[in-house]
Amino acid sequence: MKRLFTLMILAGWWGTSMAQVLSLNPSSFNLQVDVSSYADAHAVMWNNSNVDRTITWVRVVHQQPNGWYSMVCDDNNCYSPSTSTMNVALAAGAQGILKLSIFPNDVAGYGEYTVYAYDANDSANVNASMYIQVNALQVGVPPVRNEVIAIFPNPVRDMLYINLLNKSVTSIELYSIIGQKLRTLQVQPGHPTIAVPVAELKKGMYFLRVYSNQRELVTRMFSKE
Secondary structure, three states: OHHHHHHHHHHHHHHHHHHOOEEEEOOEEEEEEEOOOOEEEEEEEEEOOOOOEEEEEEEEEEEOOOOOEEEEEOOOOEOOOOOOEEEEEEOOOOEEEEEEEEEOOOOOEEEEEEEEEEEOOOOOOOEEEEEEEEEEEOOOOOOOOOOOEEEEOOOEOOEEEEEEOOOOOOEEEEEEOOOOEEEEEEOOOOOOEEEEEOOOOOOEEEEEEEEEOOEEEEEEEEEEO
16 A cells, blocks of 8 residues: 555656646736737746757637737747747756737737647647736727827838827837837927838837827837838
8 A cells, every 4th residue: 555655646746747847837817908008928938857848839819809919929039920830949947938919909809819838849748838818908098099100111121100190299119029128219399200210120020109298198019021
């Protein structure tokens, strides 16, 4: 009986260890966001083994309203909404990021997603996932879309133009898709258009946060070619 009990403990330990070879923490998210903003599900991906691994992640959209889009970031890049799977190297014992960003694009509703991660060579034993639920709500009375700013061209290559359609705009902040603030643009009265050089930016997605003094009015995305 004692031997059987020991074997049961070892089996339980072994199963737990195998299940934790690759982990995502947190593994579930229940997010609420304003329709004019965005939601981030930011997890730490951990290779808890002593073996270097090539990890494949896959984004599955279970449901989302028309007009929404989402994108995944890993240690290598932030990918376009059309990219639903990619490989990333994760060294033995190393940690990395795996983030899903959801953009409601001024559309209220509910979205549900799962991002799976697994060893490309051992998916049966080395795998993890994170499950994301997002509710986008209209908080207060936000400005109607396209009545604050208009941006063009989008995608952009060299120069981004921002038309100010709301006279209360006082500043605009430029961010990378991972939330790093790159630039603050102060709005000068009597200048309805701002020209922003973007040739030095890397290819990918960026967003603008538009402010009236300290109050955020709206968030807008653009793509850099």
